[in-house]
Amino acid sequence: MQEAVTVNPAVRVRRVKAADLPHVIALDTRVTKIAKAEYWNGIFSRYGKQRSDERFFLIAEGRVGQSAASFMGFIIGEIRAWEFGSSPCGWVFALSVEPKMRLHGIGSALLEAISAEFRKAGVSKMRTMVAREAHLPMLFFRSEGMMAGPYIQLEKELD
Amino acid sequence: MRLQVSTRLAIFAILELTARDGRHLSVAEIGEKYGVSSHHLAKVMHVLGRAGLVRSIRGAGGGFQFAGNARRTTLLDVVQLFEDLTAVEGAAAGDATREERTLSEVLGEIDDIARATLGSITIATLRKLVDRRPAANGQHLKTGVSRRRSSPRP
Numbered sequence: 001m002q003e004a005v006t007v008n009p010a011v012r013v014r015r016v017k018a019a020d021l022p023h024v025i026a027l028d029t030r031v032t033k034i035a036k037a038e039y040w041n042g043i044f045s046r047y048g049k050q051r052s053d054e055r056f057f058l059i060a061e062g063r064v065g066q067s068a069a070s071f072m073g074f075i076i077g078e079i080r081a082w083e084f085g086s087s088p089c090g091w092v093f094a095l096s097v098e099p100k101m102r103l104h105g106i107g108s109a110l111l112e113a114i115s116a117e118f119r120k121a122g123v124s125k126m127r128t129m130v131a132r133e134a135h136l137p138m139l140f141f142r143s144e145g146m147m148a149g150p151y152i153q154l155e156k157e158l159d
Numbered sequence: 160m161r162l163q164v165s166t167r168l169a170i171f172a173i174l175e176l177t178a179r180d181g182r183h184l185s186v187a188e189i190g191e192k193y194g195v196s197s198h199h200l201a202k203v204m205h206v207l208g209r210a211g212l213v214r215s216i217r218g219a220g221g222g223f224q225f226a227g228n229a230r231r232t233t234l235l236d237v238v239q240l241f242e243d244l245t246a247v248e249g250a251a252a253g254d255a256t257r258e259e260r261t262l263s264e265v266l267g268e269i270d271d272i273a274r275a276t277l278g279s280i281t282i283a284t285l286r287k288l289v290d291r292r293p294a295a296n297g298q299h300l301k302t303g304v305s306r307r308r309s310s311p312r313p
Contacts, residue, residue: 132275139233143284145291148276 013113016057017046023071054079055105060106073097075110092128109125160273166241168203176225177286185222235277
Protein backbone atom coordinates (compact mmCIF):
# COMPACT_ATOMS: atom_id res chain seq x y z
CA MET A 1 0.00 0.00 0.00
CA GLN A 2 0.97 3.59 -0.43
CA GLU A 3 1.26 5.43 2.83
CA ALA A 4 -1.98 7.12 3.88
CA VAL A 5 -2.56 10.82 3.63
CA THR A 6 -1.52 11.69 7.16
CA VAL A 7 -4.08 13.55 9.25
CA ASN A 8 -1.39 13.66 11.92
CA PRO A 9 2.16 13.77 10.51
CA ALA A 10 3.44 11.87 13.54
CA VAL A 11 1.35 8.82 12.54
CA ARG A 12 2.36 6.28 9.91
CA VAL A 13 -0.11 3.68 8.65
CA ARG A 14 1.10 0.41 7.11
CA ARG A 15 0.07 -3.20 6.57
CA VAL A 16 0.10 -5.52 9.57
CA LYS A 17 3.09 -7.81 10.26
CA ALA A 18 3.21 -10.92 12.43
CA ALA A 19 5.22 -8.96 15.01
CA ASP A 20 2.25 -6.59 15.49
CA LEU A 21 -0.12 -9.31 16.62
CA PRO A 22 0.84 -9.29 20.35
CA HIS A 23 0.19 -5.52 20.40
CA VAL A 24 -3.18 -5.97 18.69
CA ILE A 25 -4.20 -8.72 21.13
CA ALA A 26 -3.03 -6.74 24.15
CA LEU A 27 -4.88 -3.58 23.06
CA ASP A 28 -8.09 -5.46 22.31
CA THR A 29 -7.92 -7.29 25.64
CA ARG A 30 -7.43 -4.03 27.54
CA VAL A 31 -10.28 -2.28 25.72
CA THR A 32 -12.86 -5.09 25.58
CA LYS A 33 -11.80 -6.93 28.77
CA ILE A 34 -12.12 -10.19 26.81
CA ALA A 35 -8.98 -12.10 25.86
CA LYS A 36 -9.40 -13.83 22.49
CA ALA A 37 -5.95 -14.59 21.10
CA GLU A 38 -7.24 -17.47 18.95
CA TYR A 39 -9.71 -15.16 17.22
CA TRP A 40 -6.97 -12.63 16.44
CA ASN A 41 -4.64 -15.32 15.12
CA GLY A 42 -7.42 -16.37 12.73
CA ILE A 43 -8.05 -12.77 11.70
CA PHE A 44 -4.34 -12.30 11.01
CA SER A 45 -4.28 -15.44 8.84
CA ARG A 46 -7.27 -14.31 6.81
CA TYR A 47 -6.80 -10.53 6.71
CA GLY A 48 -3.08 -10.14 7.12
CA LYS A 49 -1.94 -12.77 4.64
CA GLN A 50 -4.70 -13.56 2.13
CA ARG A 51 -6.49 -11.64 -0.65
CA SER A 52 -4.65 -8.43 0.19
CA ASP A 53 -6.29 -6.62 -2.72
CA GLU A 54 -9.64 -6.69 -0.93
CA ARG A 55 -8.78 -7.31 2.73
CA PHE A 56 -7.01 -4.67 4.78
CA PHE A 57 -5.48 -5.06 8.22
CA LEU A 58 -3.63 -1.81 8.89
CA ILE A 59 -1.51 -0.63 11.78
CA ALA A 60 -0.88 2.91 13.00
CA GLU A 61 2.51 3.57 14.52
CA GLY A 62 4.20 6.67 15.83
CA ARG A 63 7.09 8.22 14.05
CA VAL A 64 9.71 8.68 16.71
CA GLY A 65 12.87 9.98 15.09
CA GLN A 66 13.76 7.96 12.01
CA SER A 67 13.79 4.43 13.34
CA ALA A 68 11.91 3.58 16.54
CA ALA A 69 8.15 3.31 16.15
CA SER A 70 5.41 2.75 18.69
CA PHE A 71 2.17 0.81 18.14
CA MET A 72 -0.86 3.14 18.30
CA GLY A 73 -3.83 1.21 16.94
CA PHE A 74 -5.29 -0.80 14.10
CA ILE A 75 -8.16 -0.99 11.65
CA ILE A 76 -9.51 -3.96 9.70
CA GLY A 77 -11.90 -4.04 6.79
CA GLU A 78 -12.67 -5.71 3.53
CA ILE A 79 -14.63 -5.33 0.35
CA ARG A 80 -17.84 -7.36 0.34
CA ALA A 81 -20.17 -7.69 -2.62
CA TRP A 82 -23.84 -8.56 -3.12
CA GLU A 83 -24.61 -9.60 0.43
CA PHE A 84 -27.97 -8.16 1.51
CA GLY A 85 -28.38 -7.02 -2.09
CA SER A 86 -25.55 -4.52 -1.75
CA SER A 87 -23.21 -3.65 -4.60
CA PRO A 88 -19.48 -3.90 -3.73
CA CYS A 89 -18.72 -1.83 -0.65
CA GLY A 90 -15.93 -1.44 1.89
CA TRP A 91 -16.76 -2.71 5.38
CA VAL A 92 -14.83 -1.61 8.45
CA PHE A 93 -15.35 -4.20 11.18
CA ALA A 94 -12.64 -3.38 13.70
CA LEU A 95 -10.96 -0.16 14.79
CA SER A 96 -9.10 0.42 18.00
CA VAL A 97 -6.70 3.09 19.25
CA GLU A 98 -4.55 2.99 22.38
CA PRO A 99 -6.68 4.80 25.00
CA LYS A 100 -3.81 7.10 26.05
CA MET A 101 -3.27 8.17 22.45
CA ARG A 102 -6.85 9.04 21.55
CA LEU A 103 -7.94 12.47 20.31
CA HIS A 104 -4.69 12.88 18.36
CA GLY A 105 -5.96 12.00 14.90
CA ILE A 106 -4.87 8.34 14.95
CA GLY A 107 -8.36 6.95 14.30
CA SER A 108 -8.79 9.50 11.52
CA ALA A 109 -5.47 8.47 9.96
CA LEU A 110 -6.48 4.79 10.07
CA LEU A 111 -9.89 5.49 8.57
CA GLU A 112 -8.38 7.69 5.88
CA ALA A 113 -5.85 4.97 5.04
CA ILE A 114 -8.45 2.23 4.67
CA SER A 115 -10.68 4.61 2.69
CA ALA A 116 -7.80 5.12 0.28
CA GLU A 117 -7.43 1.34 -0.06
CA PHE A 118 -11.15 0.92 -0.72
CA ARG A 119 -11.09 3.67 -3.35
CA LYS A 120 -8.04 2.13 -4.99
CA ALA A 121 -9.88 -1.20 -5.15
CA GLY A 122 -12.72 0.50 -7.00
CA VAL A 123 -15.46 0.94 -4.42
CA SER A 124 -17.03 4.27 -3.59
CA LYS A 125 -18.86 3.51 -0.36
CA MET A 126 -17.73 2.48 3.11
CA ARG A 127 -19.87 1.01 5.91
CA THR A 128 -19.54 -0.01 9.50
CA MET A 129 -21.86 -1.09 12.31
CA VAL A 130 -21.86 0.43 15.80
CA ALA A 131 -23.85 -0.55 18.89
CA ARG A 132 -26.28 2.25 19.86
CA GLU A 133 -24.77 2.50 23.32
CA ALA A 134 -21.17 2.56 22.04
CA HIS A 135 -21.05 6.31 22.42
CA LEU A 136 -17.39 7.03 21.65
CA PRO A 137 -17.14 4.94 18.44
CA MET A 138 -20.45 6.42 17.31
CA LEU A 139 -19.20 9.98 17.93
CA PHE A 140 -15.97 9.18 16.10
CA PHE A 141 -17.59 7.74 12.96
CA ARG A 142 -20.12 10.56 12.89
CA SER A 143 -17.35 13.16 13.15
CA GLU A 144 -15.77 11.49 10.12
CA GLY A 145 -18.92 12.21 8.13
CA MET A 146 -20.53 8.75 8.30
CA MET A 147 -24.33 8.82 8.29
CA ALA A 148 -27.05 6.18 8.77
CA GLY A 149 -27.29 3.99 5.70
CA PRO A 150 -30.25 2.38 3.95
CA TYR A 151 -30.11 -0.89 5.92
CA ILE A 152 -31.64 -1.71 9.31
CA GLN A 153 -30.08 -4.49 11.36
CA LEU A 154 -32.71 -6.97 12.66
CA GLU A 155 -32.37 -9.78 15.18
CA LYS A 156 -34.41 -12.11 17.40
CA GLU A 157 -33.87 -14.38 20.35
CA LEU A 158 -33.66 -18.04 19.34
CA ASP A 159 -35.89 -20.19 21.55
CA MET B 160 -39.32 13.18 13.73
CA ARG B 161 -40.55 16.74 14.06
CA LEU B 162 -38.85 19.33 16.20
CA GLN B 163 -40.55 22.36 17.66
CA VAL B 164 -39.60 25.76 16.27
CA SER B 165 -37.82 26.64 19.54
CA THR B 166 -35.69 23.48 19.31
CA ARG B 167 -34.66 24.20 15.74
CA LEU B 168 -33.87 27.80 16.66
CA ALA B 169 -31.71 26.66 19.57
CA ILE B 170 -29.70 24.40 17.26
CA PHE B 171 -29.34 27.13 14.62
CA ALA B 172 -28.31 29.71 17.24
CA ILE B 173 -25.61 27.39 18.58
CA LEU B 174 -24.39 26.69 15.05
CA GLU B 175 -24.10 30.43 14.42
CA LEU B 176 -22.20 30.97 17.66
CA THR B 177 -19.79 28.13 16.91
CA ALA B 178 -19.08 29.21 13.34
CA ARG B 179 -15.95 30.95 14.62
CA ASP B 180 -14.07 30.55 17.89
CA GLY B 181 -15.28 32.94 20.58
CA ARG B 182 -17.81 34.52 18.25
CA HIS B 183 -20.61 36.45 19.90
CA LEU B 184 -23.81 37.59 18.25
CA SER B 185 -26.91 39.45 19.32
CA VAL B 186 -30.35 37.83 19.16
CA ALA B 187 -31.24 40.41 16.49
CA GLU B 188 -28.40 39.20 14.24
CA ILE B 189 -29.36 35.55 14.61
CA GLY B 190 -33.08 36.33 14.35
CA GLU B 191 -32.58 38.23 11.14
CA LYS B 192 -30.91 35.28 9.43
CA TYR B 193 -33.66 32.85 10.37
CA GLY B 194 -36.57 35.26 10.06
CA VAL B 195 -37.72 35.11 13.68
CA SER B 196 -38.41 37.77 16.30
CA SER B 197 -35.78 38.73 18.86
CA HIS B 198 -38.42 38.17 21.53
CA HIS B 199 -38.87 34.49 20.56
CA LEU B 200 -35.15 33.94 20.22
CA ALA B 201 -34.44 35.60 23.59
CA LYS B 202 -36.60 32.97 25.30
CA VAL B 203 -34.67 30.22 23.52
CA MET B 204 -31.34 31.77 24.54
CA HIS B 205 -32.54 31.96 28.13
CA VAL B 206 -33.11 28.19 28.17
CA LEU B 207 -29.68 27.60 26.59
CA GLY B 208 -28.11 29.96 29.14
CA ARG B 209 -29.67 28.09 32.07
CA ALA B 210 -28.22 24.86 30.66
CA GLY B 211 -24.76 26.48 30.48
CA LEU B 212 -24.56 26.23 26.71
CA VAL B 213 -24.43 29.99 26.06
CA ARG B 214 -23.42 33.01 28.10
CA SER B 215 -24.51 36.59 27.61
CA ILE B 216 -21.98 39.33 27.02
CA ARG B 217 -23.15 42.66 28.36
CA GLY B 218 -22.44 46.13 27.09
CA ALA B 219 -21.94 47.68 23.67
CA GLY B 220 -21.17 45.01 21.07
CA GLY B 221 -22.46 42.39 23.46
CA GLY B 222 -24.68 39.44 22.71
CA PHE B 223 -24.35 35.72 23.27
CA GLN B 224 -21.35 33.42 23.16
CA PHE B 225 -21.23 29.61 23.06
CA ALA B 226 -20.14 28.36 26.49
CA GLY B 227 -20.20 24.59 25.99
CA ASN B 228 -17.76 22.08 24.51
CA ALA B 229 -18.69 21.70 20.83
CA ARG B 230 -16.97 18.30 20.66
CA ARG B 231 -18.88 16.95 23.62
CA THR B 232 -22.30 18.61 23.34
CA THR B 233 -24.66 16.51 21.24
CA LEU B 234 -27.89 17.36 19.47
CA LEU B 235 -29.62 15.22 22.09
CA ASP B 236 -28.32 17.54 24.84
CA VAL B 237 -29.92 20.50 23.07
CA VAL B 238 -33.12 18.81 21.92
CA GLN B 239 -33.87 17.45 25.41
CA LEU B 240 -34.00 21.00 26.74
CA PHE B 241 -37.06 21.70 24.60
CA GLU B 242 -38.67 18.34 23.79
CA ASP B 243 -40.02 15.53 25.93
CA LEU B 244 -38.30 12.49 24.49
CA THR B 245 -39.61 10.17 27.17
CA ALA B 246 -43.26 10.35 26.10
CA VAL B 247 -43.46 6.86 24.62
CA GLU B 248 -41.73 5.26 27.58
CA GLY B 249 -44.21 7.00 29.90
CA ALA B 250 -47.14 5.67 27.94
CA ALA B 251 -45.68 2.16 28.01
CA ALA B 252 -45.63 2.21 31.81
CA GLY B 253 -49.41 2.65 31.88
CA ASP B 254 -50.23 0.10 29.21
CA ALA B 255 -52.70 -2.50 30.41
CA THR B 256 -53.31 -4.74 27.40
CA ARG B 257 -50.97 -6.85 25.30
CA GLU B 258 -51.96 -4.75 22.31
CA GLU B 259 -50.95 -1.51 24.02
CA ARG B 260 -47.67 -2.98 25.23
CA THR B 261 -46.85 -4.35 21.78
CA LEU B 262 -47.57 -1.03 20.07
CA SER B 263 -45.48 0.79 22.67
CA GLU B 264 -42.60 -1.60 22.04
CA VAL B 265 -42.64 -0.80 18.32
CA LEU B 266 -42.88 2.94 18.95
CA GLY B 267 -40.12 2.62 21.53
CA GLU B 268 -37.85 1.16 18.85
CA ILE B 269 -38.37 4.28 16.75
CA ASP B 270 -37.68 6.45 19.78
CA ASP B 271 -34.50 4.55 20.62
CA ILE B 272 -33.17 5.05 17.11
CA ALA B 273 -34.01 8.77 17.20
CA ARG B 274 -32.24 9.18 20.56
CA ALA B 275 -29.20 7.25 19.37
CA THR B 276 -28.95 9.41 16.25
CA LEU B 277 -29.32 12.70 18.12
CA GLY B 278 -26.87 11.50 20.76
CA SER B 279 -24.24 10.67 18.16
CA ILE B 280 -24.04 14.06 16.47
CA THR B 281 -22.02 16.68 18.32
CA ILE B 282 -22.26 20.39 17.62
CA ALA B 283 -18.77 20.20 16.09
CA THR B 284 -19.86 17.37 13.76
CA LEU B 285 -23.01 19.24 12.74
CA ARG B 286 -20.93 22.37 12.11
CA LYS B 287 -18.60 20.29 9.92
CA LEU B 288 -21.56 18.88 7.96
CA VAL B 289 -22.92 22.40 7.45
CA ASP B 290 -19.55 23.70 6.27
CA ARG B 291 -19.26 20.90 3.72
CA ARG B 292 -22.46 21.99 1.98
CA PRO B 293 -22.35 24.66 -0.68
CA ALA B 294 -23.66 27.98 0.65
CA ALA B 295 -27.41 28.34 0.10
CA ASN B 296 -29.27 31.57 -0.48
CA GLY B 297 -30.72 33.22 2.63
CA GLN B 298 -34.31 32.62 1.61
CA HIS B 299 -34.48 28.93 2.41
CA LEU B 300 -32.93 29.52 5.81
CA LYS B 301 -35.72 31.89 6.73
CA THR B 302 -38.51 29.57 5.60
CA GLY B 303 -36.83 26.70 7.41
CA VAL B 304 -37.90 28.12 10.74
CA SER B 305 -40.75 30.51 10.24
CA ARG B 306 -42.94 28.61 7.77
CA ARG B 307 -41.90 24.97 7.71
CA ARG B 308 -42.15 23.01 10.93
CA SER B 309 -40.83 19.74 9.65
CA SER B 310 -37.48 18.44 10.83
CA PRO B 311 -34.33 18.94 8.78
CA ARG B 312 -33.07 16.15 6.55
CA PRO B 313 -31.41 13.43 8.65
